[in-house]
Amino acid sequence: xxxxxxxxxxxxxxxxxxxxxxxxxxxxxxxxxxxxxxxxxxxxxxxxxxxxxxxxxxxxxxxxxxxxxxxxxxxxxxxxxxxxxxxxxxxxxxxxxxxxxxxxxxxxxxxxxxxxxxxxxxxxxxxxxxxxxxxxxxxxxxxxxxxxxxxxxxxxxxxxxxxxxxxxxxxxxxxxxxxxxxxxxxxxxxxxxxxxxxxxxxxxxxxxxxxxxxxxxxxxxxxxxxxxxxxxxxxxxxxxxxxxxxxxxxxxxxxxxxxxxxxxxxxxxxxxxxxxxxxxxxxxxxxxxxxxxxxxxxxxxxxxxxxxxxxxxxxxxxxxxxxxxxxxxxxxxxxxxxxxxxxxxxxxxxxxxxxxxxxxxxx
Amino acid sequence: xxxxxxxxxxxxxxxxxxxxxxxxxxxxxxxxxxxxxxxxxxxxxxxxxxxxxxxxxxxxxxxxxxxxxxxxxxxxxxxxxxxxxxxxxxxxxxxxxxxxxxxxxxxxxxxxxxxxxxxxxxxxxxxxxxxxxxxxxxxxxxxxxxxxxxxxxxxxxxxxxxxxxxxxxxxxxxxxxxxxxxxxxxxxxxxxxxxxxxxxxxxxxxxxxxxxxxxxxxxxxxxxxxxxxxxxxxxxxxxxxxxxxxxxxxxxxxxxxxxxxxxxxxxxxxxxxxxxxxxxxxxxxxxxx
Numbered sequence: 114x115x116x117x118x119x120x121x122x123x124x125x126x127x128x129x130x131x132x133x134x135x136x137x138x139x140x141x142x143x144x145x146x147x148x149x150x151x152x153x154x155x156x157x158x159x160x161x162x163x164x165x166x167x168x169x170x171x172x173x174x175x176x177x178x179x180x181x182x183x184x185x186x187x188x189x190x191x192x193x194x195x196x197x198x199x200x201x202x203x204x205x206x207x208x209x210x211x212x213x214x215x216x217x218x219x220x221x222x223x224x225x226x227x228x229x230x231x232x233x234x235x236x237x238x239x240x241x242x243x244x245x246x247x248x249x250x251x252x253x254x255x256x257x258x259x260x261x262x263x264x265x266x267x268x269x270x271x272x273x274x275x276x277x278x279x280x281x282x283x284x285x286x287x288x289x290x291x292x293x294x295x296x297x298x299x300x301x302x303x304x305x306x307x308x309x310x311x312x313x314x315x316x317x318x319x320x321x322x323x324x325x326x327x328x329x330x331x332x333x334x335x336x337x338x339x340x341x342x343x344x345x346x347x348x349x350x351x352x353x354x355x356x357x358x359x360x361x362x363x364x365x366x367x368x369x370x371x372x373x374x375x376x377x378x379x380x381x382x383x384x385x386x387x388x389x390x391x392x393x394x395x396x397x398x399x400x401x402x403x404x405x406x407x408x409x410x411x412x413x414x415x416x417x418x419x420x421x422x423x424x425x426x427x428x429x430x431x432x433x434x435x436x437x438x439x440x441x442x443x444x445x446x447x448x449x450x451x452x453x454x455x456x457x458x459x460x461x462x463x464x465x466x467x468x469x470x471x472x473x474x475x476x
Numbered sequence: 477x478x479x480x481x482x483x484x485x486x487x488x489x490x491x492x493x494x495x496x497x498x499x500x501x502x503x504x505x506x507x508x509x510x511x512x513x514x515x516x517x518x519x520x521x522x523x524x525x526x527x528x529x530x531x532x533x534x535x536x537x538x539x540x541x542x543x544x545x546x547x548x549x550x551x552x553x554x555x556x557x558x559x560x561x562x563x564x565x566x567x568x569x570x571x572x573x574x575x576x577x578x579x580x581x582x583x584x585x586x587x588x589x590x591x592x593x594x595x596x597x598x599x600x601x602x603x604x605x606x607x608x609x610x611x612x613x614x615x616x617x618x619x620x621x622x623x624x625x626x627x628x629x630x631x632x633x634x635x636x637x638x639x640x641x642x643x644x645x646x647x648x649x650x651x652x653x654x655x656x657x658x659x660x661x662x663x664x665x666x667x668x669x670x671x672x673x674x675x676x677x678x679x680x681x682x683x684x685x686x687x688x689x690x691x692x693x694x695x696x697x698x699x700x701x702x703x704x705x706x707x708x709x710x711x712x713x714x715x716x717x718x719x720x721x722x723x724x725x726x727x728x729x730x731x732x733x734x735x736x737x738x739x740x741x742x743x744x745x746x747x748x749x750x751x752x753x754x755x756x757x758x759x760x761x762x763x764x765x
Binding site: 134274351356400 | 488495498502565573601635636639641663664690691692693694718719721
């Protein structure tokens with residue numbers, strides 16, 4: 114093992130402050146922080162030992178860093194990530210990655226060229242039940258999946274209110290970027306990028322500047338059709354709750370943060386231990402221990418993967434690479450275009466001779 | 477502290493196994509009467525301590541207890557603050573400074589300081605913390621609150637950031653103003669114990685997951701056992717059943733033989749489960765404490 118990884122957490126909002134707590138507690142990390150807000154910086158500077166910068170460029174200039182964790186509003190991600198990569202610094206960036214997926218693709222190339230660990234904070238891929246769903250799908254036990262329902266609900270915008278960056282589309286706010294990005298990222302993980310997007314609605318409930326609810330239909334030519342239903346103005350849920358259900362030719366599969374339920378018609382060699390009928394596995398058996406717990410194992414686990422990949426000299430992310438996040442940014446862009454134009458985005462691929470097409474598949 | 481404490485997760489749609497069960501419980505307990513019925517069963521079984529968040533709905537429970545001293549002469553609350561979702565949601569809505577302002581008394585000195593975006597001196601952080609604690613404690617005025625907790629999400633965030641001085645501010649304020657025992661809930665008990673000792677807090681009351689399968693015992697099962705055996709902590713065990721993964725008898729028996737565990741906190745919605753847990757604790761923990 115080399116010396117401690119020097120990591121700066123940039124942006125100390127709700128997400129950044131938890132990343133800061135988790136990285137700072139990691140035994141192999143030496144932590145710095147950076148935030149523009151006078152209040153946060155002043156209160157922390159007087160009370161903790163960590164050096165805290167107010168300006169990102171000064172931080173990069175003065176400190177020899179191994180890695181940065183970017184948790185600023187989404188609009189700022191692209192230039193900040195680029196500045197770090199230009200200095201050969203490994204990057205963990207909060208989701209959604211970039212508001213323009215062209216930026217995401219360019220940064221994916223840059224990170225690959227530099228051989229840096231480049232990861233995005235889609236923590237649901239670290240939730241045990243969604244990992245089990247991935248394992249079951251990859252085993253082929255579910256047969257051909259034909260029907261998928263991906264949902265996320267929670268209480269974020271419950272009345273008309275004053276604007277923050279989260280309520281402004283151009284800043285990367287809104288239910289699509291904030292909530293829907295998670296189930297979409299899981300769908301990308303399970304099935305890749307959709308070929309066609311149709312029937313998208315970005316609806317407003319209370320917000321003026323952005324969307325509070327999202328509907329969309331996503332199709333994979335040689336895969337399933339998925340229905341996306343997301344709403345962040347739902348007070349019946351105590352906190353964000355994401356769930357995915359799917360029906361295949363050999364059964365039905367459901368997962369949320371707490372459990373993974375599989376109904377299997379016939380047993381399958383690729384999935385030992387699962388009998389015909391229902392099998393339910395809970396968090397208690399699907400979750401690995403973490404070194405430090407804050408908000409959920411999945412948050413610690415993703416930070417551990419990042420810090421340890423940097424520590425061990427890896428040249429890419431273990432999970433949630435920039436490339437996979439780019440795929441999600443592109444899917445988000447397809448939904449926006451579909452909602453704005455009302456025209457189906459993308460084309461069904463030819464089944465017999467699949468060949469690579471442009472991302473939006475037109476022309 | 478009593479050996480058996482009654483928790484409140486089941487009343488507020490929190491279930492670590494199943495979102496369906498959580499929703500069913502949220503439906504069942506949306507009326508205060510339904511919560512009170514279960515608390516009455518527990519109280520009549522001799523479980524006198526209700527360890528609860530500072531959720532708005534707890535205020536209605538405190539009203540009932542205050543209004544009927546003849547029915548509840550020994551009823552005591554162990555408040556756990558802050559009710560984290562209230563602050564987390566406010567932070568999303570108003571931002572960090574806006575959220576603080578939102579919970580400050582309107583006319584306060586601190587609201588003025590925050591409104592001006594003025595830099596916060598150490599003493600101002602202390603003052604803000606004390607005002608927030610007092611706001612959270614308002615609903616319990618006139619009831620017995622001998623032990624008062626910081627919730628795990630808050631304890632662990634401060635612990636991770638290295639801002640453990642805030643835990644010391646809490647500790648001192650609880651002792652001085654409420655004449656109560658300060659306590660801490662955490663998911664990282666061994667690390668917290670070390671940090672509290674560095675703040676000069678000896679033999680702290682710490683509530684954390686302690687169960688036979690090591691579920692959510694961050695820092696490692698062995699580190700937990702070492703801390704318990706060292707006699708440096710007064711432990712309250714939560715999640716002893718690991719959300720139902722361990723059979724009740726086996727779970728309580730195992731915990732009862734651990735040194736350093738003074739109490740168990742559990743949540744239940746049915747008379748059968750309440751009586752069952754009480755019977756097991758009476759059976760295994762009689763001589764332990």
